[in-house]
Amino acid sequence: MIRDAETLQQLIDTLSRFVRERLVPAEQQVAENDAIPDDIIAEMKAMGLFGLSIPEQYGGLGLTMEEEVLVAFELGRTSPAFRSLMGTNNGIGAQGILIDGTEEQKQRYVPQLATGDVIGAFCLTEPDVGSDSGAVKTRARRDGEHYILNGTKRFITNGPHAGLFTVMARTNADIPGGGGVSAFIVEGDTPGITRGKADVKMGQKGAHTCDIIFDNCRVPAANIIGGQEGLGFKTAMKVLDRGRLHISAVCVGVAMRLIDDAVAFAMERQQFGKPIIEHQLIQAMLADSRAEAFAGRSMVLEAARSKDRGERVSLDASCCKLFCSEMVGRVADRAVQIHGGAGYMAEYPVERFYRDVRLFRIYEGTTQIQQIVIARELARQAASA
Known part of the structure; x- marks a missing residue:
């Protein structure tokens, strides 16, 4: 649903011009250097691109789904690397918190994602778990007021840069499939997190992925999304x-x-x-x-x-x-x-x-x-x- 057609058109026109004049000319540089220039990232932040789909109350633009796809049509006209950098903040990096998180979790973490000051990442895929996403092997064991996470996540988009991870981990080994999986908010500087070397991919240079390894990583119990086990899947x-x-x-x-x-x-x-x-x-x-x-x-x-x-x-x-x-x-x-x-x-x-x-x-x-x-x-x- 488009709320204000004139305002949306202004956003799309601005974004279209940004894509043509700034992003398209930088595509080859991004491909050769496997990196997006810092000045372009700063411009993306200033335009609010990291918070397109994040509600206004948390610092985003609060686009509806229809408005978001109209914007995505324009973002698609250039290298996917640009969209990939800010896409996780708008999508899988923030939406789990927005959909099922507590109000305290939303207030604490989502505004940082909306500005792009923190890059979000979504940790579901594992070395032996891909399409069968309910078969998560990463474990989260309760220890007082914390959970201890152990396991490896693979092909994590923005993994090398992320300051905030949404992590799917098994909290109940007795429940098969997705029912035993919970979702955790894990800050990127938490002890016990190791980032693997950046993956060398077929394409999408400038969009980085890597393994994220959790080794006795202690996460506050308050960081389980929604405050309840078993809802992660x-x-x-x-x-x-x-x-x-x-x-x-x-x-x-x-x-x-x-x-x-x-x-x-x-x-x-x-x-x-x-x-x-x-x-x-x-x-x-x-x-x-x-x-x-x-x-x-x-x-x-x-x-x-x-x-x-x-x-x-x-x-x-x-x-x-x-x-x-x-x-x-x-x-x-x-x-x-x-x-x-x-x-x-x-x-x-x-x-x-x-x-x-x-x-x-x-x-x-x-x-x-x-x-x-x-x-x-x-x-x-x-x-x-």
């Missing part, structure tokens, strides 16, 4: 609905950037005596890409509006994540093909985006997990009809 699943819609919107934005780049190249590149955009097979690839991107945009907007109406959107969010992440991969492939040999060269952004977008089909739930979620939800609906 449910909290994680609630967080994912919003995250999947956000990532879907980013995929649409990236697809539109790739289409724009492919059209510009096709209008300049000549073969057989005319620009290649006049060749029907090139036109077909562009048309298919634009149609799929439009379909993705429409899906995301409809699901976002449903969420703002308070409807259950787990099925629709998974449909969006499934379609949009697969769609942007196809668009990237066509963009490289339209560029021909140039598309395989690092000189052109499509080469980098081709590698960057591959990750969208994996995180926030793989394509195969989305298929399972969709099928199970259909069965649930049929059984209850």
Whole structure:
């Protein structure tokens, strides 16, 4: 639901200009140095980008889901690294606290995330636990007024920089699956935390991940989200609905950037005596890409509006994540093909985006997990009809 169309349009126009004038020109530098320049990070903080979806009472902009995806369409038009840095603060790094945390927890931690003064991270995945997220092995043992955490989390986005972790750990070994898992707020300087070396990835340079190792890490019992054991898995699943819609919107934005780049190249590149955009097979690839991107945009907007109406959107969010992440991969492939040999060269952004977008089909739930979620939800609906 859009609350004030004029104000939102001003935000989108400002962000669009920031993307074009500041972020796009810095993409190659970020890719080469594997780091976002400090001055750009400072500008992102000043614009309030770290608190887009955080309620105003905690220092954020308080965007609705529809407003957030419209903003994400613009953020998707540049390197995913920029969005990744502030995305966890708006999404998985803060939403668990906002959804199920106590008021004291919200007041203490969320304002720091909204300003970007603290970077948040979400610790769920482990070396042997990925798609089966209910099989968490990291343990949290009660010891008086503390819990002692032991275990390793893997591929943690913003792990090298995070000052605040939302950690899923098993508090009851006798309860199988997600029922024995609790969520903890863990400050980044807590003794017993070790950060592994930054992962070397296929793409998304400038967006950093690493292992987070907990070795007898003492966390105050007051930091269990919601003040109750056994709710961590449910909290994680609630967080994912919003995250999947956000990532879907980013995929649409990236697809539109790739289409724009492919059209510009096709209008300049000549073969057989005319620009290649006049060749029907090139036109077909562009048309298919634009149609799929439009379909993705429409899906995301409809699901976002449903969420703002308070409807259950787990099925629709998974449909969006499934379609949009697969769609942007196809668009990237066509963009490289339209560029021909140039598309395989690092000189052109499509080469980098081709590698960057591959990750969208994996995180926030793989394509195969989305298929399972969709099928199970259909069965649930049929059984209850």
